[in-house]
Amino acid sequence: MDNAYVIGVDYGTDSVRSVLVNARNGQEIASSIYHYPRWKKGLYCNPSINQFRQHPLDYIEGLEYTIKDCLKQSGEQISANVKAIAVDTTGSTPVAVDKTGTPLALLPAFEENPNAMFVLWKDHTSVKEADEINQTAKKFDINYLQYVGGIYSSEWFWAKLLHILRKDKAIANNIFTWVEHCDWIPFLLTGGKDALHIKRGVCSAGHKSLWNESFDGYPPNEFFIAVDPLLNGFTDNISADTYTADKKAGHLCEEWAQKLGLSTSVVIGIGAFDAHMGAVGGQIEPYYLSKVMGTSTCDMLVAPNHEVDGILVSGICGQVNGSVIPGMLGMEAGQSAFGDAYAWFKNLLMWPLKNLLSTNDNPALDDLANQLEQQIIPQLSKLAQKIEPNIQQEFAIDWLNGRRTPDANQALKGAFFDLNLGTDAVQLFRALVEATCFGAKKIVDRFNEQGVPVKGLIGMGGVARKAPFIMQMMADVMDMPIKIHRSEQTCAIGAAMFAATAAGIYTKVEEAMSAMGQGFDAEYHPNPQRVAIYKLRYEKYTQMGMLIEEKLTSKDNILTHIA
Ligand SMILES: Nc1ncnc2c1ncn2[C@@H]1O[C@H](COP(=O)(O)OP(=O)(O)O)[C@@H](O)[C@H]1O
C-alpha cells in the first residue's frame, strides 16, 4: 500500500486529462492534458444543426499522450508501482462498432464519416428520434422511462443510434453494436477483440440506455421494434450484465502495456460518466447536490436506497442504483449549456476581432485578439459583480442549447428580455449568468418537490473554481451555501479513487474518498438582501420560461406552421 499509485483519466468535451496520484493519500504526483486536435479544428461538426462528432483517434492519441506524460513526470520508481487505471468520459457519447469492437471511423472506409464517430453528448441531431421513443413508450403498460425521469432525451444512446441508422445506410449495414465512450476505453485498454464482451457500466446503461434491474436488463425487443424496426435485435448484442465502477474491467493488455511502458498486471476499472466520478472526486455526501459546472452542468445526488425506496423523480436524467456510489441510488440532473452560454456570449463579442481584423501579416494583432478573448469573461464578471440586482433589469432565459432538466426539451431556445438602448454587454452578461443560476435552482426545486430534500451544494469544475462572481450569485439565488471542492480535477481524481478501489487497495469507494479526497477551499453564503430580490426575479424567470415553452410547443405557433 505504501507504494501504490493509480491513474485517473477524464475525457471532457474539449480535452482529456490524466492524473497520477498516490493511492494512500490522493496526493497528485503528475497531471497532463491533451486538447483533441481534430475537434479543435471543428472537423466533423456542424453547430448550426447541433451536430457534434469526435474522432476516436482524438481519444486514443490523448490517452497515450497524457498517461505517458504523467509517467515521465513521475519517474521510473513511481511508474513501476502504478496499480490501476480508471476512466470517465462525457456521455451519452456512443459510437458504432463492428464485431471486433472497433469504432467504424477507425476503418479506412469510414475514417472521414462523422456518422462513424462518437456522437458527443451535446449533439442534438436526434430530437425527432427522442420524441418517437417518448411517444412509443406511452403505448406500453410498463413505463420504460420511469427511471430516466419520464422523458427520453435526444442527448441519449437509443435516440442517437436510431438517428444514425436512418441517416446512413452504410453505417446501418456495418454496425454490430453501439457503445458508450466510457465503456469502450476500458475495452480498448484491456485488449478486447469481441464486441459481445464489452462490459457495460451500470452508470451509462442505467442513465442513458434504459437498463434497469426491475426490467432484468433493457426493455424488450418489441419496444425497440415499435419505435422503429431498424432497432430490431440491437439488445441481443449488448450484454444485460452491468457493473459498478468499483469493479475491474480486466487488466492492461500487452499492446497498451508496451505502448505506455506499464505492466500487464495493471488493473483497468469499469468506466463511468465524468460527473458521476467527479461527484466522488468532490467527496459527495448523501442529499448534497454535487454540481460539476463546466461547459454544461451535471448535478449528482446520492441517497441510501432504503430512504428513497419508491420515489421516482420526474424530469431528471435518471436514478440508478450504484451509478455513483455502489449501494446507493445515484440521481443525475443538469443543464445543457452553462459555461457554454458564457462562451457563446464571448464569441459574439469577439465577432469583429475574428472577422474584421485582418491578422494575416501581423502576428502581434493575432496575439492581441487572443489576449482580449481570454479577458472577456473575467472582465465582464468583474463589472457585473458591481451591479446590484433589481426587478426591472435585463433578463434572460438560459436554454441556448435546449433544456436538459427538469423535463428535457432540447427544442427550447434561449431569450433576452427587457432590453433598451441603455443595455450594455455587462448587463446582458449579468442577465445570462443569472439565468444559468435560475436554471440550476429549477433542478433543486424539482428534487425538493418530489421527496428528495437537497441539504447542501457542492461546486466543482472549471466554472466553480474560476468564477467567484457566478458562485456567489448561485448561493444568493439558491438561498443556500455552496462549498467549492479544492481539487482542480475532481473527475480525474474520482476516476483515480475508483481505480484504487477496483485494484483492491480499498474495499469500498467511500474509503478511497475519505483517504484520497482533498477537501474544500471556499464557501459562498447567501446575501439576505439579494436573496429577496432574486426570489422575485426567479418568479419572472418561471413565468417567462412558461411563455416561451407554450409558444414553441403550441399548435398555432407560426414557426411550427412554417416548418
Ligand atoms: N472565468 C470564467 N468565468 C466563467 N466561466 C468560465 C471562465 N473561464 C472559462 N469559463 C467557462 O468554463 C467552461 C469550461 O469549463 P471546464 O470545466 O474547464 O471544461 P469541461 O466542461 O470541458 O470539462 C467554458 O464553457 C467557459 O466558457
Ligand SMILES: O=C(CO)[C@@H](O)[C@@H](O)COP(=O)(O)O
Ligand atoms: O451529461 C454528462 C454526463 O451524464 C456529461 O458528460 C456532459 O454534461 C459533459 O460534461 P462536461 O460539460 O464536459 O463537463
